[in-house]
Amino acid sequence: MFTGIVECMGTVLKNNPYDDTESGGQGVSITIGDAGDILSDCHIGDSIAINGICLTATEFDTESFKVGISPETIKRTNVASWTQGAKVNLERAVSQDVRFGGHYVQGHVDTVAKIVSRKPEGNSIIFGFQLRDQEYFKYIVEKGFICIDGTSLTVTHVDDLSNGGAFYISMIKHTQDNVIMPLKKIGDEVNIEVDLTGKIIEKQIILTLENQISKQDSTLNTMITKIIEDKVKTYLDK
Incomplete structure (x- = not known):
């Protein structure tokens, strides 16, 4: 479980489409560097969210760690586009003494969205997005929570599907300085985890x-x- 409060930005060091090491599990693996801020209490098997994806640390040292990537993760997320040198948002799973400043984030990405607009508003930036898979649109509501690339954000406006089905967030200066979103351009994809509350209510009904x-x-x-x-x-x- 995560809060969507990014702790630091790491760097993709290696993206192995086929990793034949034991810790790589003979599958796809990624090594993340510049991660010393979150590795002081790391253990093999710990969950770390990378751009909002809950992944398991299979190797680590003082500054980097490796994770395995399943086919399901590749299908659901933008992980296939992570190239060497790319910046990623990092967050450790919550512990008992963590203040819950964001919202309940599972690290289970639902789909991806494309950045369709980016406009300054004072010292904030208004980003607009459109989902790849529109079946998740019903869970996105104005003033509701959404997790974008592992960052807990508030939806400021939602267009009707008849008008393109875009949704928008406002990112303040502090957040801009601590997450990867401002490094992205229009047309880039982001990972989306919709608020679990809507799914639970729908299922119960x-x-x-x-x-x-x-x-x-x-x-x-x-x-x-x-x-x-x-x-x-x-x-x-x-």
Whole structure:
């Protein structure tokens, strides 16, 4: 679990499409450098969020660490575009003594979005995004939380799908100085994790409705039956 408060920016040192070392697991691996600020208490197997992706440290020293990348992660995220020298946001998993300054972030990226606009507003920057997979659009609401490349941000505005379905965030100067977003340009992709709260509410509503519909004497079925009976009676009385 993470907060979306980036601790430092690391640098991609190696992006191995096939890593035959034991810690690489004979798969894809990435080595991240300039990470000394988050490695003082690191252990093999620790979770570290890289651009919002929860990954497992398989090797580390004082300044760098290695993680393995699964095919599912490659499919869901922008990890395939990480080239040597690219900057990435880093955050350790929360501990008991961490202040919860962002929002509940799992590190389970849902999809990617493309940066479609970037406009200054005072000392802030307004970024606009469009999702690759529109099925996640329903979870993005004005003034709601969203995690973009591992950064906890607040949605300031949402366009209707009929108007392109873009959504926007405002990034203050302090955040600009401590995350990678200002280094990106229009057309670049970012990792998106929508707020888990919306998913939970949707799931509970679906389960409740399915349960109500499946029971003939449920409150919902009783109410629907009464409405139909009242409508039929009104029609017959005319």
